[in-house]
Amino acid sequence: MKKMMKSSLFWLLLVTIGLLAACTNSDKEDATEREVTKTEDGKVSIEFWHAMSGTGQESIDTIVKGFNESQDKYEVKAEFQGSYEESLTKLRGVGGTKDAPAITQVFEVGTKYMIESGYIEPMQSFIDKDNYDLSQLEENILNYYKVDGKLYSMPFNSSTPVMMYNKDAFKAAGLDPENAPATFSEVIEAAEKLTKDDMKGFSMLTYGWFFEQLVATQGGLYVNEDNGRSGDATEVLFNGAEGLNVFNFLDTMNKAGTFGNFGTNWDDIRAAFATEKVAMYMDSSAGVAGAIANAPFEVGVAYIPHADEVKRNGVVIGGASLWMSKGIAEEEQEAAWEFMKYMTTPEVQAKWHLDTGYFAINPAAYEEESVKAKWAEYPQFKVTVDQLQDTVPGLATQGALISVFPESRQQIVTALEELYQGKDPQEVLDKAAEGTNRAIEIANKTKK
Template identity: 90%
Template sequence: MLKSSLFLILVLTMAILAACSNSDNKDNGTTPSTDGNKGETTTDGEKVSIEFWHAMSGTGQESIDKIVKGFNDSQDKYEVKAEYQGSYEESLTKLRGVGGTKDAPAITQVFEVGTKYMIDSGYIEPMQSFIDKDNYDLSQLEENILNYYKVDGELYSMPFNSSTPVMIYNKDAFKAAGLDPEKAPGTFSEVIAASEKLTNDSMKGFSMLTYGWFFEQLVATQGGLYVNEDNGRSGDATEALFNGPEGLNVFNFLNTMNKAGTFGNFGTNWDDIRSAFATEKVAMYMDSSAGVAAAINNSPFDVGVAYIPYADEVKRNGVVIGGASLWMSKGIAEKEQEAAWEFMKYMTTPEVQAQWHLDTGYFAINPAAYDEENVKEKWAEFPQFKVTVDQLQDTVPGLATQGALISVFPESRQQIVTALEELYQGKDPQEVLDKAAEGTNRAMEIANKTKK
């Protein structure tokens, strides 16, 4: 028994020594070394692996997975690993924990209202440095999308999932009410008048989600600024301007229909307002351009898509881009940054953007995608998609439609939500707007004081 035990110990010892010897041999030129950089392999012939954090679920996630696979299969130098991180807010919270370090993901998707925060954070490498180094032609991308993410003429992140608001309406309800189904109302007064004709015992004329983004758009299309300092683009904003004439026009517009009983208040949930439209509880509503396909597919009636309405006394300026963009991390290895840049360039190609547009309903950031055969076929079947692109491309470039930059946008949007809720409860439009502006001013003051 003792001999057997001694023999077993001897065998195990020799096995351990052999394993150690093999490990040393592998490290001597055969095992990839990370040199302390997460994801990067430095051995010749090995792929550089990077992480791509995103906030897309459902069809968006499925499409991203296809894009990533296409890139990984297209070359043998880099490997992208797409990782869902939850909502935009959840993903940004996670990034705060590793931002600016070698443990940060190479690419992070951040919603558009996080732009100012990301620029100020010190976490990111501006895209412009790679654009200049590579002589990348930005003119191939959609100007009115790029404008949002440019500050002082420099592009800080690569646009990705881009959308704008549109007005979606029930053509069958228009016919029944004696309205022209091919001509949606354009001005506030026209929407108010149409809502009166469309409203009946089971249907309201118009609705808008209780969400700050739509308010911002209705202010911008009048040429109104959200905050001072040129919408926060020539310096840190200190004062909200959205409670001026343009913002009051929007609140009076909504208040008129609410008091007349032609406005449908379906709260803050996207699914609720979309369901209300599909079940004919409301005839017109504002949605994201990315929601057009679902509205068409889920409605048992003919669906129309139109530009968002604007105040009667002004010219239509257009829309501000929404959605999110891709940010490159600072502090990671140079090879990881190179891999991220190659992936971003791949994502902007017409073929990839065409598929992304068709999969998700988001705009193609490269308009050459709209010339792809699969897009032409889809547009022929659903001409409503073209309306969303036309509205974007008809947008007049300017500070209003470029969009505001403030680091406390989520807090400000919540102020607008509260103001809208109080408006629908019967409070004075100017009073609730002023209150929202004061809350935004306080948030900006605190953010400016604590800025790095």
């Protein structure tokens, strides 16, 4: 909890300083007067800052090596910068200058901040210049990073939530393991049948992202101004009917004793599933491989549930994207663009998908033989892609844009914790809305 509060305070400070910095970027040295960084053999050298560790970092290093060996004009140097927050802190110090990395990976809720920072060159500039065909990429991933029809960053590690469940537990409870519950009431009913002394029926990480998704799949908006996409949002909408549906859904199971509260740590809830302390739970699509590998039972993967009275809209993309720096030399920007195009090829995206579990932003990757073989062995992977591709494009599933999203997520975390302590769903939801509205007001005043 202290870590999450620290992150929220960090974000508000970053927004304030970053917006002030944007005002002075025009006074910095002209990029056309700077020397291009080159290797000893004359290649244009650029830095790629990322926040992927473990298998993600290993895959990036391999992909970068492949790009560097595929041509003789450019060399990319991938550099791990710690967490998303740590990477942004470093970028703030060099953004808009010749010392900025050519490419920076930023998580999805940083989109509005990056657009307003003055640090970046929109992807659309190079897409238009190169006549690059965006239709080859996944529409429901691109939509998040588009504002007014302009693509600002290149999607990279993209994921969505899914519902995972214990097929063996379903069989034992008399439930159909091939047909997971699809609506809130169906999940509530199944959770009651699955709950026993050592196992809860359902759980969800105490994390704002899942709440956002359960609102969006009902067609609900998170904030006004068309989810912040037609103008700066001034107030939240998540405490309306759709948000209350989500809180009532969780409250019903919590009061019935069929909900397992495993806190805010991803490892804890995943361990609870693997050790059969919970039969159904929400996770990221990027967690499917780990769940299958760690569970001593057959794992099912299903679409996230939705309120009974609405049709499923789908999911909002999560993860992160790649941003090109403004203020670096033109040749370095061209190197960054060539690397980003390489990253979107079916072969590279197939490798990324299989290495990490993240989606391929180029769906042609799913036609690669390596992917077909993996899906044949683990059909659960295909479910995650089907859910994404079945998503109905719209303002709800495009996702909200606010510069203080991490702070808002912390407000939702607090509301969920109070809900599980027995407080009224509407009361705690309204409190989260008030807190987010204050943060939005401060951010909007700072911007002006």
